[in-house]
Amino acid sequence: MFGRYDMDEQIRNLPDSYFELVDQDQLADGALPTTPIGFFKDAFLRFKKNKVSMFSFWMIVFIIILSVIAPFFNRYSYVQQHTQLRDMPPRIPVLEKLGIADGTRVLTNRRKANIENPDLFPPASVLEVFNHRVVNGVEVVDAVIDMYSYRNAKDVYFWFGSDYLGRDLFTRLFWGTRMSLLIAFFAVITNIIIGTVYGAISGYYGGTTDMLMMRITEILAGIPYLVVVMLFILLFGTGMFSIIFALTVTGWIGTARLVRAQFYRFKGREYVLAARTLGVPDRTLIFRHILPNSVGPIITRAMIAIPGAIFSESFLAFIGLGLQAPRPSIGILLSDGQKVLLQYPYQTLFPAVLISVLMISFNLFANGLRDSLDPTKRGEE
């Protein structure tokens, strides 16, 4: 009577006149007095109560918005070099009046004669001279120098300073955040898709298929993560896509195992049996009837994986396998800053603060999300 594949649709569209009540004349059930609350609405209500997670959520949104629009706040691009203005300290228009980020730098152990020589240091640039002492018969002082008037660039504002090529670190930082977030999001989305499909097939069919597919993941998981990523990047070169793929090679295995376990739990349930009896095809059973049960854990897992991917990206940048040269990422900025940490600490400070805030926010957000999607797991880590 019905084709096998449009069974679902057909049953749904049967006209009311086909049915009649057996015992009574009319249904006694009234309409529900309240609006029904679905899975996601329920989770959202719980999530809203968790102040820490809400705050981290807005923090993440704020950083994402900044990473999109902040590079347009000033007139520098992330590649533009100012060879005369290398390693400039931060200088921010309003804050400089308060003495924070005012573009000054303390030079220690300078000859007094040099500091007082107007050819070397224009008088306007020397703000304060202190710590007079005599070393080996030479008068030595420490001095606070306004680097911007010293370099004769009073109208220039590098909000977060400039790096060793005179590139604006503010623009580079938020460009870098954008790159890091993009890499993390793409890597995690790819992982989730591959893992879900793989785990669903393996868990649904079971038996030999499952055995074979799980052996493959076991071998892959046996190869150390770091070694896989490095081999992959060595083979395909450093670039955004090869980093994304490198993070994907073994990253999907966790998701696949999780989805497979969920399928084992649900595929024997009565409602699945009922659907199968009605002739619902495997495809529909997998994706419409069983998979939605795993949406909660999958979302949680994805959120936990994002800070992991951001970390991996910076880690790779640190060991010299990051993005190609002019392109910034948080990891590249950090590792560049690390090289001159003791001379120019601000070059490390800003990316370090940003990556810390980002990682903490993602972790807290993921915790809150897990608690609200699966309240039975509350408090577990």
Add this chain to the structure above:
Amino acid sequence: MLKYIVGRVFAMLITLFIIVTLSFFVIRLMPQNIFDNPDLPPYVVEILEKKMHLDKPMYVQYYYFLRGIFLEGDFGTSVKIRPSLPVFQVLKSRLPISMLINVLSLFISIPIGITAGTIAALRKNKLPDHAVSLLVVLFISVPSFVFASLMQYGLTFLYPIFPTLYNPSATTLRQLAMSITLPVVALALNPIATVARYLRGELIETMSSEFLLLARTKGLTRAQAVMRHAFRNSCVPLVNIVIPMFTGIMGGSLVIESIFSIPGMGGMMISSINAGDHPLTIAILIFYSIISLVTMLIMDISYGLLDPRIRMGGRR
């Protein structure tokens, strides 16, 4: 049990073989030529290539490579970093300091993590618990290299308590201890947080169980009951947290070593990759694989010893 262990070892060897093969082909297929020094006369390059079998087809090279590794334990000689020194020797000179730092971090992190986790569980939802939870979030989220930079600036430059970089000529134990303190601490923070978080969750769950109620009923105080009955239960699965942590520490150590200029495996790996010293790179990759495979093997075996139900790994 013996059958189980033999099975796991066999599986490990297969994985190792796959890794060795993959590393060999990936690294040989890289565009970099080993002998790209323009000062080398062509005939020298020819002789060197002949000596390293580079003039033969890939599968013959692979045969020589496998024979060298599995039959003679010979990983070849380093080409650029430490020219014509056997790779094995190079690794041997770099290994002790790396292992010292990694093992130390692991060993200091376990007791500290256990203490913090227990205190948090005993004072649940009070100040100590909140303090521990805050630190846990901080230590787990913030990457170790950020902490390393922070400590390097704060404790060696602003307040010069520790030496800024590793001191390779340290002669006394005190000097050595001072120069590895910061790297060890930087590496230990994440494991401490992992152990503390795990133990806190585990203890809190056990504390609501019936046997603990019984212990309280027979007159033990809360702390006594937890220490004598709950604590021991929670420590067994801790093995499964601690052993994989070692692989994590080894990975983190790559970056920490380069921040503090420690002449260990990490710096070696980075410079060998960047210089294109293929035999050395392959050997280091294999070394890292062996370490993490062995950790996994130990974990599987301890799993099987502690809980006979899990003996056939993978069929969970």
